[in-house]
Amino acid sequence: MNRLFNLFFTGAAVPGPFWVMVRKEGGDHIRSWRFIVMLLLILFTFLGAMHVSLSNIRRVVTDFNDPDHVFVYLKLLTTSDNSLPTFYIFISFLGPLLGIALGFDAINSEKNNGTLVRLLAQPVYRDNLLLAKFYAALTIVGVLFLSLVLLMIGAGLLITGVPMEAAELFRILTFVVLSMIYVGFWLSLSIALSVLFKHAATSALTAIGIWLFFTVFYQLIVNMVVRTVLPDPASLQPEQVVIYNNIILSWFRLAPSQLYTDAATTLLMPSVRSLGPLTMEQMAGAIPAPLSFRESLMVVWPQVTGLVAATVVCFAGAYYFFMRREIRT
Amino acid sequence: MTTNPIIELDRLTKNYGTKKAVDHLSLKVNKGEIFGLLGPNGAGKTTTILMMLGLAEPTSGQAMVCGINATRNPVGVRRKVGYLPDSAGFYDNLTALDNLMYIGRLNGIPEKDIRSRAHNTMEMVGLGAEMHKKTAAYSRGMKQRLGLADLLIREPEVMILDEPTLGIDPAGIREFLTLIRQLSRQQELTVLLSSHHLHQMQQICDRVGIFVEGKLLTEGNLETLAGKLFGEDSYVVQVSVRTPLTAPGEIERQLLALPGVTKVSIMEGNVDVSCSTDITPDIVRLFVQNGLNVTGVHKKEYGLDEIYHRFFEKNTKKHILNEQAV
Numbered sequence: 103m104n105r106l107f108n109l110f111f112t113g114a115a116v117p118g119p120f121w122v123m124v125r126k127e128g129g130d131h132i133r134s135w136r137f138i139v140m141l142l143l144i145l146f147t148f149l150g151a152m153h154v155s156l157s158n159i160r161r162v163v164t165d166f167n168d169p170d171h172v173f174v175y176l177k178l179l180t181t182s183d184n185s186l187p188t189f190y191i192f193i194s195f196l197g198p199l200l201g202i203a204l205g206f207d208a209i210n211s212e213k214n215n216g217t218l219v220r221l222l223a224q225p226v227y228r229d230n231l232l233l234a235k236f237y238a239a240l241t242i243v244g245v246l247f248l249s250l251v252l253l254m255i256g257a258g259l260l261i262t263g264v265p266m267e268a269a270e271l272f273r274i275l276t277f278v279v280l281s282m283i284y285v286g287f288w289l290s291l292s293i294a295l296s297v298l299f300k301h302a303a304t305s306a307l308t309a310i311g312i313w314l315f316f317t318v319f320y321q322l323i324v325n326m327v328v329r330t331v332l333p334d335p336a337s338l339q340p341e342q343v344v345i346y347n348n349i350i351l352s353w354f355r356l357a358p359s360q361l362y363t364d365a366a367t368t369l370l371m372p373s374v375r376s377l378g379p380l381t382m383e384q385m386a387g388a389i390p391a392p393l394s395f396r397e398s399l400m401v402v403w404p405q406v407t408g409l410v411a412a413t414v415v416c417f418a419g420a421y422y423f424f425m426r427r428e429i430r431t
Numbered sequence: 432m433t434t435n436p437i438i439e440l441d442r443l444t445k446n447y448g449t450k451k452a453v454d455h456l457s458l459k460v461n462k463g464e465i466f467g468l469l470g471p472n473g474a475g476k477t478t479t480i481l482m483m484l485g486l487a488e489p490t491s492g493q494a495m496v497c498g499i500n501a502t503r504n505p506v507g508v509r510r511k512v513g514y515l516p517d518s519a520g521f522y523d524n525l526t527a528l529d530n531l532m533y534i535g536r537l538n539g540i541p542e543k544d545i546r547s548r549a550h551n552t553m554e555m556v557g558l559g560a561e562m563h564k565k566t567a568a569y570s571r572g573m574k575q576r577l578g579l580a581d582l583l584i585r586e587p588e589v590m591i592l593d594e595p596t597l598g599i600d601p602a603g604i605r606e607f608l609t610l611i612r613q614l615s616r617q618q619e620l621t622v623l624l625s626s627h628h629l630h631q632m633q634q635i636c637d638r639v640g641i642f643v644e645g646k647l648l649t650e651g652n653l654e655t656l657a658g659k660l661f662g663e664d665s666y667v668v669q670v671s672v673r674t675p676l677t678a679p680g681e682i683e684r685q686l687l688a689l690p691g692v693t694k695v696s697i698m699e700g701n702v703d704v705s706c707s708t709d710i711t712p713d714i715v716r717l718f719v720q721n722g723l724n725v726t727g728v729h730k731k732e733y734g735l736d737e738i739y740h741r742f743f744e745k746n747t748k749k750h751i752l753n754e755q756a757v
Contacts, residue, residue, distance in 0.1 A: 123537070216518045217521065217522060220534075222486060223486065223513075224534060225509040226506070226537055429487075
């Protein structure tokens with residue numbers, strides 16, 4: 103356990119400044135009220151989602167029309183009776199909040215408290231601070247998701263007694279990594295905003311504004327624009343409708359939450375074989391059977407790449423602005 | 432004088448847009464010296480310090496600290512130089528000791544030594560009793576002490592203190608400055624202080640440099656500065672007598688006859704004698720020989736205040752002239 107802790111939080115035997123900062127940041131997060139609040143929020147939604155899925159699990163796994171009915175543990179994560187959204191839908195809402203909560207005041211609060219200049223007067227590289235903040239927060243998010251998922255698996259094992267398939271475990275672990283990347287995107291966005299804006303409140307509000315825009319308004323706007331710009335789908339040929347739908351979908355996919363839910367759906371529902379519209383010809387002859395883990399991974403690869411790219415862009419922006427910033431107050 | 436410069440600035444320049452914050456600053460500070468960087472707000476003191484630490488990039492020129500180029504190898508410089516910013520902040524959610532230990536760890540102090548070293552440093556700066564308090568509960572003066580502890584735990588070769596006395600009460604300032612001087616003498620630390628408080632600098636600095644609008648106007652110890660500025664009349668002796676002088680002309684003549692006296696002004700019972708060397712005993716003797724009842728003798732030395740005002744006056748005059756010219 104100690105070795106594992108060292109691996110994640112201290113790295114080498116004599117910790118360098120980077121690991122010292124990671125440890126301090128991690129400690130700060132864990133003790134902070136905002137993390138505790140987020141933790142409780144996520145814990146409650148997790149328990150709620152698990153309660154709903156556990157009470158429906160018997161019905162779902164005996165539904166032989168569903169090709170995924172053999173995957174009990176994936177069903178635990180994806181089953182809902184429409185009274186509550188499933189856990190991964192919750193994460194697509196709460197993940198951004200978690201990322202924003204952990205990052206929105208990363209740099210500007212240090213600057214306002216006068217700790218930034220004191221810290222940078224130590225023999226540390228400037229980028230180490232940024233990287234440490236990102237790494238510490240992401241590690242905590244990873245540990246949080248991993249422990250939730252492991253709790254779920256444990257509970258599932260106790261309640262159902264069904265042994266787990268290796269493919270299921272891989273899918274679930276990939277889902278955890280995906281969720282980390284998703285939260286990582288919002289984390290790096292909010293860190294970038296915390297570099298750009300002087301006040302923590304401004305950066306928090308801006309980050310939340312961006313989040314709200316993508317969750318609430320973005321789809322409305324895309325629909326509206328597409329309807330005014332493109333012809334009415336009722337007057338189109340079937341193959342044109344496919345193109346039409348693809349255009350709408352590619353615009354939707356600019357929103358990180360769309361990428362995340364697409365990828366999560368594919369990973370957690372092995373029978374999902376395409377994320378775009380399929381024509382009848384493409385469907386013809388396809389046996390409704392679950393895909394292998396590798397094939398599902400191939401399907402979501404563009405989504406994962408997109409999320410990683412967005413994260414890297416935000417982080418690079420934060421880095422660029424922070425390295426050029428005058429640090430005096 | 433400059434036998435062993437530990438800080439060496441060579442035509443250091445920093446422009447912000449068209450404004451010159453620091454303008455071709457050349458300066459040498461020797462090992463073990465306490466150097467005061469003196470100037471009004473916005474003179475470019477902090478900018479200069481940040482360039483010495485490699486936290487700001489000079490537009491031209493270079494800063495060598497401990498033989499290391501601060502722009503090229505900022506981390507190398509920061510390993511040897513401790514810096515106390517003018518408003519040092521601490522993590523309020525941590526105790527003072529934790530704050531200190533964090534800095535210690537960042538400087539690579541081994542985990543097994545860190546606690547004892549932090550304890551010792553806290554005792555040294557006189558915060559031994561308060562080290563387990565959260566820094567949120569610390570007063571301004573205590574924070575400055577903690578900032579000093581921050582520097583000392585690293586055992587730096589050079590300490591740079593930016594406005595270290597800002598916001599501390601007078602008694603606290605004296606203690607703080609005494610502590611710095613003591614530490615500097617004991618451990619042969621080089622200290623660079625910046626301030627606009629002249630009296631305080633006078634108390635502890637070996638040498639000061641006067642810094643206005645990014646330029647170093649003059650540097651040296653107080654005597655040479657006074658000499659440079661006030662030329663002949665660098666000493667003024669004020670003598671008070673109990674009753675107003677009956678024959679002021681006679682006394683004035685006698686005083687002017689003394690070697691080195693340049694000017695005498697008599698106001699009722701007070702006589703101001705300006706002289707180029709310190710001849711206070713001769714002046715007093717002259718008064719006594721004349722049978723005058725001397726109630727007080729006050730040697731007026733030119734403090735930084737006067738030096739500073741002299742410079743400031745010159746500058747404002749120049750300003751006014753410039754404005755008129757425009």
